[in-house]
Amino acid sequence: QKEVEQNSGPLSVPEGAIASLNCTYSDRGSQSFFWYRQYSGKSPELIMSIYSNGDKEDGRFTAQLNKASQYVSLLIRDSQPSDSATYLCAVSTMNTGFQKLVFGTGTRLLVSP
Amino acid sequence: GAVVSQHPSRVICKSGTSVKIECRSLDFQATTMFWYRQFPKQSLMLMATSNEGSKATYEQGVEKDKFLINHASLTLSTLTVTSAHPEDSSFYICSARKTGRDGYTFGSGTRLTVV
Numbered sequence: 001q002k003e004v005e006q007n008s009g010p011l012s013v014p015e016g017a018i019a020s021l022n023c024t025y026s027d028r029g030s031q032s033f034f035w036y037r038q039y040s041g042k043s044p045e046l047i048m049s050i051y052s053n054g055d056k057e058d059g060r061f062t063a064q065l066n067k068a069s070q071y072v073s074l075l076i077r078d079s080q081p082s083d084s085a086t087y088l089c090a091v092s093t094m095n096t097g098f099q100k101l102v103f104g105t106g107t108r109l110l111v112s113p
Numbered sequence: 114g115a116v117v118s119q120h121p122s123r124v125i126c127k128s129g130t131s132v133k134i135e136c137r138s139l140d141f142q143a144t145t146m147f148w149y150r151q152f153p154k155q156s157l158m159l160m161a162t163s164n165e166g167s168k169a170t171y172e173q174g175v176e177k178d179k180f181l182i183n184h185a186s187l188t189l190s191t192l193t194v195t196s197a198h199p200e201d202s203s204f205y206i207c208s209a210r211k212t213g214r215d216g217y218t219f220g221s222g223t224r225l226t227v228v
Binding site for chain 1: 158204217218220
């Protein structure tokens with residue numbers, strides 16, 4: 001079982017719709033969860049971080065965390081063509097005494113005008 | 114803020130030569146830096162974790178003698194790809210973690226092409 005799993009997509013949504021991205025993780029001890037956006041050929045940029053169960057909203061983005069289900073999601077409201085990118089779920093885990101960030105394979109989002 | 118500078122952004126080298134990539138935290142001290150590799154259409158794979166003043170911790174399957182990591186100061190980590198081969202061609206990205214923060218900031222990445 002992979003440590004962090006995401007559906008690779010592509011997820012296609014029309015402009016103005018809500019895009020829903022999902023992620024599951026295997027390490028129950030994980031405490032920190034992140035969503036990154038990556039455009040082709042560029043490095044990831046942080047969109048949201050979430051640490052406790054529930055929802056966290058920032059502009060058009062809402063991150064949801066359910067530790068019991070080991071599930072993290074990202075909702076993008078009023079999707080824009082510029083949101084088209086690969087969205088990476090990342091989980092901070094402890095391994096051999098060091099904390100490290102483990103990424104999922106990413107979900108490619110396509111927002112059509 | 115937390116800014117990480119990575120250099121060079123692109124490098125082309127001949128097979129058998131070595132390439133050094135630098136990662137600098139510009140406005141904070143980074144106790145820990147991470148090196149990732151990303152092949153086309155794949156996710157970021159952690160190669161190693163480096164801590165200032167100590168040896169790097171390599172992930173399983175990563176050759177430590179081939180990918181030399183040095184973290185000599187709190188603001189600089191370097192990755193040297195030794196005796197590079199075409200299969201080492203990839204996008205290498207560093208990340209730094211600011212002390213006391215859980216957030217990870219990424220460098221802009223280095224596109225390595227070995228010919």
